[in-house]
Amino acid sequence: MNGSTEREELLAAHFDAFHTARAGSGFVSALYAEAMGDAYPADVAPYSSCDRQLLETAAARLQLRPGEDLADVGCGTGGVGLWLARELRARLTGLDISPAAVRIAAARAAGFVPAARAVFLTGTLEATGLRDGVVDGVVCVDALANASDRVQALAEFGRVLRPGGRAVMTRAGASGLRQTVTEQAYAAGLELEFVDERPGEPAMWGRLYRLWQARAVDLRRELGDVQADGMLREAERMLPRLAGREALVVTLRKPGGGG
Numbered sequence: 001m002n003g004s005t006e007r008e009e010l011l012a013a014h015f016d017a018f019h020t021a022r023a024g025s026g027f028v029s030a031l032y033a034e035a036m037g038d039a040y041p042a043d044v045a046p047y048s049s050c051d052r053q054l055l056e057t058a059a060a061r062l063q064l065r066p067g068e069d070l071a072d073v074g075c076g077t078g079g080v081g082l083w084l085a086r087e088l089r090a091r092l093t094g095l096d097i098s099p100a101a102v103r104i105a106a107a108r109a110a111g112f113v114p115a116a117r118a119v120f121l122t123g124t125l126e127a128t129g130l131r132d133g134v135v136d137g138v139v140c141v142d143a144l145a146n147a148s149d150r151v152q153a154l155a156e157f158g159r160v161l162r163p164g165g166r167a168v169m170t171r172a173g174a175s176g177l178r179q180t181v182t183e184q185a186y187a188a189g190l191e192l193e194f195v196d197e198r199p200g201e202p203a204m205w206g207r208l209y210r211l212w213q214a215r216a217v218d219l220r221r222e223l224g225d226v227q228a229d230g231m232l233r234e235a236e237r238m239l240p241r242l243a244g245r246e247a248l249v250v251t252l253r254k255p256g257g258g259g
């Protein structure tokens with residue numbers, strides 16, 4: 001990306017390695033499927049907490065009409081936005097900091113929607129590269145925590161939305177999350193429209209992290225030591241924090257437009 005900061009270049013390299021390693025093996029997806037059980041959306045194959053219920057909630061909260069424009073920011077390998085584009089008959093622009101993720105997502109698009117209805121580009125949460133007011137909805141699943149400045153990222157969602165458009169995103173954290181979410185929405189000039197709880201999200205991560213630990217030898221064989229070590233460090237860091245974790249789907253609306 002032109003004009004990237006050093007932090008963005010490091011993030012892009014980190015996520016390129018993450019997506020390239022996972023794409024070469026179905027093993028990580030199989031562990032997500034085991035942790036989510038019947039809630040696992042196999043066609044989406046997310047590397048996130050995205051389950052069937054989250055997809056249904058996002059589809060309902062976006063309130064898109066057929067033919068409208070959706071941006072999936074932090075789209076990863078594209079499944080979430082592609083599922084929503086197919087379900088809502090929307091046009092999709094998927095954006096991710098990782099060129100590898102964007103390439104993989106683009107190669108998956110034809111399995112969901114006609115070619116003219118989906119495009120994948122590199123871009124960041126804080127600077128998508130989209131023009132002002134060009135989308136009717138934004139979806140952002142398990143990516144906002146990577147923003148250098150979350151209010152700036154939310155303001156960017158607001159900039160690219162048409163008046164009345166909605167941004168639907170996952171948020172998670174310790175107690176006080178609702179207050180933070182409310183303050184950040186206000187600071188970004190967006191209205192807080194809905195907050196949906198995800199009571200099963202922390203337990204899903206608990207099951208997944210324990211699977212990573214239990215299958216550490218297989219993780220090393222499938223992904224190599226660097227990726228496996230990163231996942232095992234994440235599991236060790238996050239497992240003790242899950243008890244106090246709250247997880248939400250937050251819907252923000254850009255003021256103006258119709259109802």
Ligand SMILES: C[S@@+](CC[C@H](N)C(=O)[O-])C[C@H]1O[C@@H](n2cnc3c(N)ncnc32)[C@H](O)[C@@H]1O
Binds near residue numbers: 015049076097124
């Ligand atoms: C946990 S993955 C989730 C991917 C996808 N949303 C899903 O649910 O499968 C987070 C994604 O955010 C992307 N990402 C991280 N920091 C970003 C940034 N600053 N701007 C854009 N994308 C970013 C990563 O490359 C990665 O694909």
